[in-house]
Amino acid sequence: METIRSSSDALLTIINDILDFSKIESGKLELESYPLNLRNCVEESLDFIASQAVTKKIELLYWLDPQIPDEIVGDVTRLRQILINLLNNAVKFTSQGEVFLSATVEKITPQEIPDHQLGLAEALPAPNPQGSSPLQLRFAVKDTGIGIPRDRLQRLFQSFSQVDSSITRKYGGTGLGLAISKHLCEMMQGTIGVESQVGQGSTFWFTILTHATPDPDTSESVIPPLELAGKRLLIVDANTTNCQILTLQTQSWGMFPQSVHSGTEALEQLSQQPDFDLSIV
Ligand SMILES: Nc1ncnc2c1ncn2[C@@H]1O[C@H](COP(=O)(O)OP(=O)(O)OP(=O)(O)O)[C@@H](O)[C@H]1O
Ligand SMILES: [Mg+2]
Structure with a gap:
């Protein structure tokens, strides 16, 4: 069939x-x-x-x-x-x-x-x-x-x-x-x-x-979340293209993203720079 x-x-x-x-x-x-x-x-x-x-x-x-x-x-x-x-x-x-x-x-x-x-x-x-x-x-x-x-x-x-x-x-x-x-x-x-x-x-x-x-018709527009502007963001994703997409998207919302490719790299980054506001894993 x-x-x-x-x-x-x-x-x-x-x-x-x-x-x-x-x-x-x-x-x-x-x-x-x-x-x-x-x-x-x-x-x-x-x-x-x-x-x-x-x-x-x-x-x-x-x-x-x-x-x-x-x-x-x-x-x-x-x-x-x-x-x-x-x-x-x-x-x-x-x-x-x-x-x-x-x-x-x-x-x-x-x-x-x-x-x-x-x-x-x-x-x-x-x-x-x-x-x-x-x-x-x-x-x-x-x-x-x-x-x-x-x-x-x-x-x-x-x-x-x-x-x-x-x-x-x-x-x-x-x-x-x-x-x-x-x-x-x-x-x-x-x-x-x-x-x-x-x-x-x-x-x-x-x-x-x-x-x-x-x-x-703006009913379907994506409104940039204002409260995210100025926030420091750590992106953890093994896929480089994904990191680039998330970086561009969050930059367009006024955020300051930084990306790493593994949990180990994320811990390293956090030990040097602990002042991230949020993270996407
Ligand atoms: N992304 C791709 N990577 C590698 N070869 C490709 C790619 N896209 C197209 N081709 C090559 O170009 C040819 C023509 O593509 P086209 O979409 O016109 O035909 P098709 O996919 O073979 O058949 P159809 O689309 O009619 O089902 C393909 O047969 C393939 O040899
Ligand atoms: Mg085809």
């Missing part, structure tokens, strides 16, 4: 990918333009692959730049589709270590839009009556997986392209995920790229052009 279900899920994914791809190729795919909560979008994408990551004992981590507005304008389904494609690959091609998703903001003005995107500035996702400036967001999915040979990097974004035929045998897939993601990013006036080292891991990144919702 389980086999039938997973085979039919896999088939459905392939059919959907082929349908999406032909819609994109024929110029029939249209993006929606509504306010979306980026944190929710990122967390839903992570939820989607969480069980795979748990089964493979891979840590899933993420970091959202606190400068990202609560709500941006765009197509949440298609943005989630890009994130899921990249996260899916990252988990699929990693056997141990971690997958780290980050989203950062680069504020830009229309003049700074790259040449090939000029003329598209008016096609920003929605009317922008309050004049909130365009935002370029950058997403990155970094893994500690098998990596990709340098001479194969460029071809990956073409349709039906996999590094070699052993990939299909071992991991399945049709080689459409990245081609679809590339088209979707370009429709969002962004670009997609990859950096990779064989045996070390890969970082797939992409940008999109959007803007903050003029009148956001």
Whole structure:
């Protein structure tokens, strides 16, 4: 029963990918333009692959730049589709270590839009009556997986392209995920790229052009806890990426964090500097 279900899920994914791809190729795919909560979008994408990551004992981590507005304008389904494609690959091609998703903001003005995107500035996702400036967001999915040979990097974004035929045998897939993601990013006036080292891991990144919702629904905003500002914090975590995420997050709340990687290091740190206000272990 389980086999039938997973085979039919896999088939459905392939059919959907082929349908999406032909819609994109024929110029029939249209993006929606509504306010979306980026944190929710990122967390839903992570939820989607969480069980795979748990089964493979891979840590899933993420970091959202606190400068990202609560709500941006765009197509949440298609943005989630890009994130899921990249996260899916990252988990699929990693056997141990971690997958780290980050989203950062680069504020830009229309003049700074790259040449090939000029003329598209008016096609920003929605009317922008309050004049909130365009935002370029950058997403990155970094893994500690098998990596990709340098001479194969460029071809990956073409349709039906996999590094070699052993990939299909071992991991399945049709080689459409990245081609679809590339088209979707370009429709969002962004670009997609990859950096990779064989045996070390890969970082797939992409940008999109959007803007903050003029009148956001703030009911879901994360309000920085004021009473934490100025406090000295000791972070104890064996995972370096986790320490970096906690450091950035707590710094954005005005805290003074310091991180160590083990209980022994924590005791050493405390013997030299006993005046921490609190600690995360
Ligand atoms: N994170 C990654 N690490 C190593 N190789 C990758 C990674 N992401 C993609 N690749 C390589 O790029 C190829 C193309 O990826 P793409 O997502 O387009 O196809 P796929 O995952 O093989 O199949 P599909 O996404 O259609 O199920 C993969 O087959 C793999 O060879
Ligand atoms: Mg894929």
